Amino acid sequence: MIDTHGHLSDARYDLERDEVVRDMLECGVEAMVDSGTSLINSMETLANALVYDNVFCEIGVHPGSVDEYHPSQLDEFSVMARDEKVIGVGEIGLDYHYEGYDRDLQMRVMRELIEFSHAVSLPVTLHVREAYLDALTVLKDMRGYLTNGVRLHCYSGSREMLREFDRFDSYYSFGGVVTFSNFRHQDVVRAVPRDRLLLETDCPYLTPVPMRGKTNYPKYLPYIASEIAKILEMDVEEVDHLTTTNAHTLYKRLKI
Numbered sequence: 001m002i003d004t005h006g007h008l009s010d011a012r013y014d015l016e017r018d019e020v021v022r023d024m025l026e027c028g029v030e031a032m033v034d035s036g037t038s039l040i041n042s043m044e045t046l047a048n049a050l051v052y053d054n055v056f057c058e059i060g061v062h063p064g065s066v067d068e069y070h071p072s073q074l075d076e077f078s079v080m081a082r083d084e085k086v087i088g089v090g091e092i093g094l095d096y097h098y099e100g101y102d103r104d105l106q107m108r109v110m111r112e113l114i115e116f117s118h119a120v121s122l123p124v125t126l127h128v129r130e131a132y133l134d135a136l137t138v139l140k141d142m143r144g145y146l147t148n149g150v151r152l153h154c155y156s157g158s159r160e161m162l163r164e165f166d167r168f169d170s171y172y173s174f175g176g177v178v179t180f181s182n183f184r185h186q187d188v189v190r191a192v193p194r195d196r197l198l199l200e201t202d203c204p205y206l207t208p209v210p211m212r213g214k215t216n217y218p219k220y221l222p223y224i225a226s227e228i229a230k231i232l233e234m235d236v237e238e239v240d241h242l243t244t245t246n247a248h249t250l251y252k253r254l255k256i
């Protein structure tokens with residue numbers, strides 16, 4: 001199975017990164033995607049992807065880091081995108097959860113990076129939190145640039161909203177939240193077209209039960225896969241096979 005979204009570059013793994021990757025492989029997670037949150041962080045994700053065969057990366061600007069972004073950075077992002085270990089543009093998007101966010105700036109950066117993803121022929125990973133309507137507006141405006149696939153990571157919208165995103169043939173990934181006892185959106189997971197479903201840990205965040213409360217690792221992905229299997233009334237092997245196939249369909253550069 002493949003962890004399609006996490007943050008191996010997070011500083012809390014600095015002293016144990018070799019071990020994190022080794023444990024991941026031992027637990028049957030054959031690859032992970034380290035997702036970038038800013039230009040500097042994207043450089044770190046690429047550095048990790050170049051060290052480990054089974055680690056790939058995405059480069060992008062998280063909506064929480066848009067004030068660190070300047071359009072001139074696109075030159076550096078373009079150079080990075082030539083590397084085959086860069087498999088997508090992400091994470092980019094909109095996050096209206098915290099006070100003081102700049103909605104217009106977030107939307108502008110999201111648009112610019114979608115345009116960039118088109119220029120470098122890579123799919124995009126969207127981080128959307130409490131901003132689904134505006135995210136749809138941006139996708140509608142940018143439809144012509146969404147030619148390489150789009151994925152919503154940690155999807156937390158409604159089933160009705162999911163149908164709107166389906167118009168863009170979106171992929172959806174779910175993480176540890178599905179294992180929480182207060183998770184009530186099993187119907188949303190069931191509503192995802194089977195050929196659009198992906199798995200992720202979003203490590204070091206959102207640690208799945210029974211490890212909740214501790215640091216998250218890619219090696220915990222099987223807990224998420226078994227919960228998804230339960231929700232979909234499938235065998236975990238089927239979920240593994242399905243989501244791995246889907247990851248390869250979305251990510252043409254994911255060669256493992």
Ligand SMILES: [Zn+2]
Nearest residue numbers: 006035091202
């Ligand atoms: Zn993330």
